[in-house]
Amino acid sequence: MRGSGVQGPGNRARVAQPPTLDAMRKSMGIAVVGVFALVLGGCSSGPTDTEQAAQQFAEALTQRNAQAAADLTSDPAAAAAAITQMFDGLDPQDVRFTVATTDSDAGTFTLAADWTLGEPETAPAPAPAPPEKWTYTTTGGGAGVADGGAIPWDPQLLAPGLTADSTLRYTTLSGGSPTxxxxxxxxxxxxxxxxxxxxxxxxxxxxxxxxxxxxxxxxxxxxxxxxxxxxxxxxxxxxxxxxxxxxxxxxxxxxxxxxxxxxxxxxxxxxxxxxxxxxxxxxxxxxxxxxxxxxxxxxxxWAVQLVRANGxxxxxxxxxxxxxxxxASTLDPAVQSAAQDALAALPQQAAIVAIRPSTGAVLAVAQNAPATAQGPIALTGLYPPGSTFKTVTTSAALQQGSVTPDTVLPCPGSANIEGRTIPNDDNFDLGAVPLHTAFARSCNTTMGQLAVAMGPNALHDAALQFGLGVDYVTPGLTTVTGSVPAADTPAQRVEAAIGQGQVTASPFGMAMVAASIAKGSAPAPMLVLGQPGTANLTPAAAPVQVTDELRTMMRETVTAGTATQLVDLPDLRGKTGTAEVDSGPAHGWFVGIDGDVAFAVFVAGADSSAPAVDAAGRFLRPIQAQLPR
Missing domain, CATH: 3.90.1310 (Penicillin-binding protein 2a (Domain 2))
Structure with a gap:
């Protein structure tokens, strides 16, 4: 039995021998190495308590975790309130706190703060504004931190100068209000x-x-x-x-x-x-x-402000x-006021847009209260333009070379053209008359017959020459001109020729048509001086002779056509329009040119062009002496 001290058969007593000198040396060497290893192990231990505390505090602030940062301090309640207020008051895009230096013996550390402030860029810009940066350093800690204790709470750990009774806030600074x-x-x-x-x-x-x-x-x-x-x-x-x-x-x-x-x-x-x-x-x-x-x-x-308790x-x-x-806008107060007054008494939605053809300057954009309730219809509302579109149809016919203003054409009271019965207003019948008379008297039957022989893109292309269907990007002005799709069938062209079917225009779009006829090419619209709009395409202008002839026919519309109630305005040129809609009374239109002013008047549900023509008179008469010529 082991440990009994009795020698049994086959067992030999072991007698202890004194160690040799080499064995003693080897034993001592191993012991020394072991002690040296323990010393080295102590020197290569992990981060100090100071480094750990500083790093954890910086990380919690970077993560905007106010409570986690506060719990590392000697006064968590006060620290949490101050840290929360700091983030609320500065509302940063980004913030980063990093440990700059530490002193393990003293238990102190330095933090570097890097704030990105202000609203982030939400849209691309040619030259985006530089970020609003605020950087600084703070110091904190103490002897207790080196021994694993809490970080002594001091508001200046967060930002220089911050105290228990002050707060931080971010604000923008205006340099003065422009006019x-x-x-x-x-x-x-x-x-x-x-x-x-x-x-x-x-x-x-x-x-x-x-x-x-x-x-x-x-x-x-x-x-x-x-x-x-x-x-x-x-x-x-x-x-x-x-x-x-x-x-x-x-x-x-x-x-x-x-x-x-x-x-x-x-x-x-x-x-x-x-x-x-x-x-x-x-x-x-x-x-x-x-x-x-x-x-x-x-x-x-911009500013970061240190706000005291007294404000x-x-x-x-x-x-x-x-x-x-x-x-510097292009709006003319006299023209704008006259346009607004001209529409005020109308019970229906109504709008006037006036443009200076020579420069594209927008002089007036007016709507009455019923229109404004529907939005900016003067600039973006789309409606069939009715007979005001005959300016485009006549231009397309003249450019084809098959007719001149003096070409005699039939103007029956109604006509079956390509399976669609086209009537004149109240079925008036002029018989055979020159094109300029058919235009001035607004013969639907004449225009419908002219369109049959046109190509599918003839009306579309002629409209683009006058800015209708062109998209403009104009500083300060959101607009839609209208749409004139290609008309693949003769029946579609008949509808389009009288401003019906798929043809649509805004009051702004028809004002651009009038301005283009006045100038001879489509002007770039402009609401701010020196900042004309840019077009998505720039078609060639209509021939000079064509626009000259159109202006002459528009004058005849006032002197002997459908707008004779305005004949007292000696320089006025115009075109009336009545546009049928799916339900309800027809819309009324008038487009005109008076000196260096081109304009469009729209009255929804007017059932004729008369209210629009009357509104044009109320618009022009008070200011005609002031209009640029």
């Missing part, structure tokens, strides 16, 4: 103070009482606002704050005290770009506002803004 000018260089739009009349529906005990108190106060500014409409606005807010109206300073001043006394009402100041004359209105103003804002954004500076602030980083240049 939008009219064609004469006078202020058309400027940044102004407005006041929002807000109602806190939660703090309004009786919405009906509040609405009844507000309506009479606001009636002088907004006659259509009633107690019922205000109450409906409050109900629609569903417990949130409702903005009942926005007032200019001049409108607010007489009633400010009474408004503030209404329960639940608060008055909130803002700045907005407004027309100098509040009566001015136009779809073109929306594009000018956008250009103004783009200019403001491009010229704006005072110091700029700790950033760039001062510069003043954006004024915007």
């Amino acid at each position: 939008v000018l009219d064609a004469a260089g006078r202020p058309l739009m400027a940044e102004q103070t407005v006041t929002l009349v807000n109602v806190d529906t939660v703090q309004t005990p009786d919405p009906a009482v509040t609405a009844a108190a507000l309506a009479p106060l606001l009636a002088t500014v907004a006659p259509t606002l009633t107690a019922a409409s205000v109450q409906a606005d409050l109900a629609a807010a569903q417990g949130k704050t409702a903005t009942v109206i926005t007032l200019r300073d001049a409108d607010l001043e007489p009633i400010a005290g009474a408004l503030a006394a209404v329960p639940g009402v608060t008055l909130v100041k803002q700045t907005r770009l407004l027309t100098v004359d509040k009566a001015d209105t136009s779809p073109a103003l929306d594009g000018l506002r956008q250009l103004w804002q783009e200019g403001q954004d491009a010229a704006a500076g 005072s602030a110091d700029m700790v980083a950033g760039v001062e803004g510069t003043r954006a240049p004024d915007i």
Whole structure:
């Protein structure tokens, strides 16, 4: 049995022998190596507590994990609040904190912060703005960190100068507000103070009482606002704050005290770009506002501000803004006002667009209230142009060389052309007349017969020569001119020849047709001086003789044709149009040229061209002496 001390058979007692000198040396050598290895192992251990703490803190900040960063500090509650506010106040695109240096013995470290601030670029630009960068370093830590303790909390760990009773915020800096000018260089739009009349529906005990108190106060500014409409606005807010109206300073001043006394009402100041004359209105103003804002954004500076408890602030980083240049528009206040007044009394949707043919300058874009409720129909609404399209049809026929203005053609009251019965208005019958007479009197039957012999692309190509169907990219102006598809069959060409079928045009598009006839080629439309639009294609202009002949025929339309109610306007040339629609009364049109002004008038559902012609007279007569010649 082992360990009994008794020698059994076959066992031999082992006697311990003293170690040899070599064995002693080998044993000592192994022991020394082992001790040396332990020493080396201690020197090559992982990161120090200081390095680990600094790295974890920097990573948590980079990940915007406020609580994780705060938990590494001696005061997690205060740190979490400060870190959260920093990220909320600066709202960065990107942020990176890195460990720059550490002192393991002292337990201190230095962080490098790299912020990318401001709104990110959302659209490509020829020269994108450089990112708004803020970089700095901070120091922190202490002896306890070297021993694995928490990082002593100090707001200046986050940013230089930050204290327990201050906060950080990012803001943009305007270098001054530019002005939008009219064609004469006078202020058309400027940044102004407005006041929002807000109602806190939660703090309004009786919405009906509040609405009844507000309506009479606001009636002088907004006659259509009633107690019922205000109450409906409050109900629609569903417990949130409702903005009942926005007032200019001049409108607010007489009633400010009474408004503030209404329960639940608060008055909130803002700045907005407004027309100098509040009566001015136009779809073109929306594009000018956008250009103004783009200019403001491009010229704006930025700042990181250290905000104290009392509201005072110091700029700790950033760039001062510069003043954006004024915007010189081509809008003529007299022409715009006359166009607006000419449409005001019409109950139907109505629009006028006026262009200076020599330069392409847009002088006026006007709509009445029913039209505005449908959007910017003057610029983008598409409708059949009716007989105003006969300017294009006649141009195409003259370019083919088969007719001249004096060619005698039949103008029966109605005609069956390619299986479609084409009537004249009220079936008037002129018999055989020269083309110029058929044009002035607007003979559908003559135009339909002319189109039968045309090629499939004849009307399409002639329309492009006058800008109709061309897409323009114009600074400040979003437009659609219209569409004139190729007409592959004679029946399609008959429909198209009288501005029906698949042919569509906007009031802007027909104003471009009139301007092209006046100039002899399609002008590049322009709303901002020096910034003409660019076309997606540039077809050759119609022959000079053709446009000369068209202008003569358009004058005959006024002196002896369908627009004789305007014969008192000595230089006016024009073309009337009535366009059938699928249901409801026909649309009315008039396109005209008066000196260096070309224009189109559109009245939806007018059932004839007369309301459009009358509106053209109301538009031109007050300003004819001022029109450029």
